Amino acid sequence: MQRFSLGWLTDYRGRVTCGPVFAYGALYGGVYSLFVWVYERSGLPGMPIAAIILNILVAIPLSALLVRRLHDQGRSGWWLLLTLPAYSLGLEKEWYRLNGDFEALLSPQPIWVNVIMVIGVLAFFGATFLPDDPETNRYGPNPRFGVPEPAT
Structure with a gap:
C-alpha cells in the first residue's frame, strides 16, 4: 500500500503530464476565490497582505509542477523564469484591487x-x-506511459 506524500509540492525533478497542472490550478482558483469572497464579506483588515502571502506560498508547488511539465517537453526548468516578471506585475495589480485603489x-x-x-x-x-x-x-520516462517495471 502506498503512503500519501506531499513531496511533489517541492519536487523539481522528473516529468509530469498537464493533468496535475490543471488540477492544481483549479484547486488553487477555487480556494483563492473562496478566500477573497470570505474576506470581502468579513470587513477584516489585512487582506492584501494575506492574499500576497497566499499567492507566494501557492507559487512554490505551481513552479514545481511547471518545471516538471517543462521537463516533460524536454526543456530546462529555467525557462520558467520568463513568467516571473509577469507574476510580479500580477501581484502588484492584485494589491491595488484588494486595497480598492481602482484608479491605480x-x-x-x-x-x-x-x-x-x-x-x-x-x-x-x-x-x-x-x-x-x-x-x-x-x-526520465514519459509519465503518460508509466514507468517500466525493473526486471527481476
Whole structure:
C-alpha cells in the first residue's frame, strides 16, 4: 500500500503530464476565490497582505509542477523564469484591487509592462499546453506511459 506524500509540492525533478497542472490550478482558483469572497464579506483588515502571502506560498508547488511539465517537453526548468516578471506585475495589480485603489489599477501602463505580461502569459501557456516528448528524455520516462517495471 502506498503512503500519501506531499513531496511533489517541492519536487523539481522528473516529468509530469498537464493533468496535475490543471488540477492544481483549479484547486488553487477555487480556494483563492473562496478566500477573497470570505474576506470581502468579513470587513477584516489585512487582506492584501494575506492574499500576497497566499499567492507566494501557492507559487512554490505551481513552479514545481511547471518545471516538471517543462521537463516533460524536454526543456530546462529555467525557462520558467520568463513568467516571473509577469507574476510580479500580477501581484502588484492584485494589491491595488484588494486595497480598492481602482484608479491605480486602471491607470494607463507603459507599453513595456504590457509586453512583459504577454511574454509571461505566453511562457506559462507554452509550459502548460505544448506537447510532451513522447520518448524517454534526460528527465526520465514519459509519465503518460508509466514507468517500466525493473526486471527481476
